[in-house]
Amino acid sequence: MISNQVLQGTIDSLKGITRVDIAIADIDGKVLASTLAEEQEIGDMVVSFANSQADSQAAGGFQFFKIFDEHQLEYVLIARGDTDDVYMVGKLAAFQIQTLLVAYKEKFDKDNFIKNLLLDNLLLVDIYNRAKKLHIDIGVRRAVFIVETKNGADSGALEALKTLFAVKTKDFVTAVDEKNVIIVKELKPTESYEDLMRVAETVLDMMNTEAMIQAKVSFGTIVNEIKEVSRSYKEAKMALEVGKIFYVDKDIIAYNSLGIGRLIYQLPIPLCKMFIKEIFTDISPDEFDEETLATINKFFENNLNVSETSRQLYIHRNTLVYRLDKLERSTGLDLRVFDDAITFKIALMVVKYMKYMETVDF
Numbered sequence: 001m002i003s004n005q006v007l008q009g010t011i012d013s014l015k016g017i018t019r020v021d022i023a024i025a026d027i028d029g030k031v032l033a034s035t036l037a038e039e040q041e042i043g044d045m046v047v048s049f050a051n052s053q054a055d056s057q058a059a060g061g062f063q064f065f066k067i068f069d070e071h072q073l074e075y076v077l078i079a080r081g082d083t084d085d086v087y088m089v090g091k092l093a094a095f096q097i098q099t100l101l102v103a104y105k106e107k108f109d110k111d112n113f114i115k116n117l118l119l120d121n122l123l124l125v126d127i128y129n130r131a132k133k134l135h136i137d138i139g140v141r142r143a144v145f146i147v148e149t150k151n152g153a154d155s156g157a158l159e160a161l162k163t164l165f166a167v168k169t170k171d172f173v174t175a176v177d178e179k180n181v182i183i184v185k186e187l188k189p190t191e192s193y194e195d196l197m198r199v200a201e202t203v204l205d206m207m208n209t210e211a212m213i214q215a216k217v218s219f220g221t222i223v224n225e226i227k228e229v230s231r232s233y234k235e236a237k238m239a240l241e242v243g244k245i246f247y248v249d250k251d252i253i254a255y256n257s258l259g260i261g262r263l264i265y266q267l268p269i270p271l272c273k274m275f276i277k278e279i280f281t282d283i284s285p286d287e288f289d290e291e292t293l294a295t296i297n298k299f300f301e302n303n304l305n306v307s308e309t310s311r312q313l314y315i316h317r318n319t320l321v322y323r324l325d326k327l328e329r330s331t332g333l334d335l336r337v338f339d340d341a342i343t344f345k346i347a348l349m350v351v352k353y354m355k356y357m358e359t360v361d362f
Contacts, residue, residue: 007033018089021080065094118233144232145183150214160211218253245356279347
């Protein structure tokens with residue numbers, strides 16, 4: 001439905017061109033927008049005209065025109081005057097409102113279609129039929145971005161992103177829940193994941209600097225058909241969740257760069273508990289002190305390089321060796337051995353995942 005503000009702006013522009021006063025009312029006679037200088041009782045005339053069979057009518061110094069939405073009467077347009085010129089202006093104004101009505105309805109239908117497409121609420125045949133009806137290309141490359149604001153739902157984020165992508169008529173900006181804004185972006189044949197990263201950086205920069213909204217951005221893989229858009233959306237959702245667990249310092253998370261975190265995220269909790277119990281038989285990861293955890297993380301960051309790790313921790317090499325030996329005695333894993341280091345790294349990530357799942361609110 002067209003807002004009253006849009007209707008008012010339209011008839012104000014029309015009056016500025018034609019110098020004819022125009023009003024728009026609903027079928028119950030309530031005036032929604034008007035350029036009439038004085039209040040006039042036209043409600044009864046509108047209702048009488050709406051109930052008649054005529055598409056246009058002159059009465060009481062006004063001319064009335066019906067505006068339909070797919071054969072359903074939606075508005076009555078009133079033009080002041082009974083001359084042929086006023087009749088022509090009224091017909092043109094009614095056609096303008098009719099065109100706006102169709103455009104707004106199509107925009108709403110497209111938004112509704114994209115939402116149902118993302119949520120897998122459409123049969124395959126419905127996807128193709130509705131896309132064709134709405135003039136949406138079905139065989140182009142697309143990727144889905146999710147923008148999550150720090151404080152949850154934020155109408156400013158949705159409006160800011162719509163402004164950013166307004167000129168991209170083949171892109172869609174919508175929201176399927178109260179937490180996130182979704183961007184379905186159409187891609188050129190030559191665009192790659194590096195281009196997607198640049199888009200994400202642009203979105204994040206605009207949110208932070210112009211909208212003053214703290215946000216995180218994730219995106220799924222590139223798909224080639226419209227039926228696969230929901231898959232890219234699910235991937236972007238997973239990327240956002242995995243990022244909250246394993247990559248808390250990152251504001252942009254790509255599904256195709258999640259690495260082992262993506263696998264761990266899909267493990268059932270009972271299997272995780274069994275794995276941790278097997279790895280840490282005598283000590284729980286929760287019992288590691290901050291110094292030990294800092295040593296472990298820095299050792300992994302430096303690819304198991306003892307000399308570089310000790311230098312960055314500002315400790316003697318022998319001190320680091322002592323800490324690693326102590327850790328080996330308590331866990332049975334020597335982080336200087338690649339296989340043990342991999343096992344330990346995965347175990348720590350599994351513990352982090354389990355802690356996250358305990359606190360998350362589904």
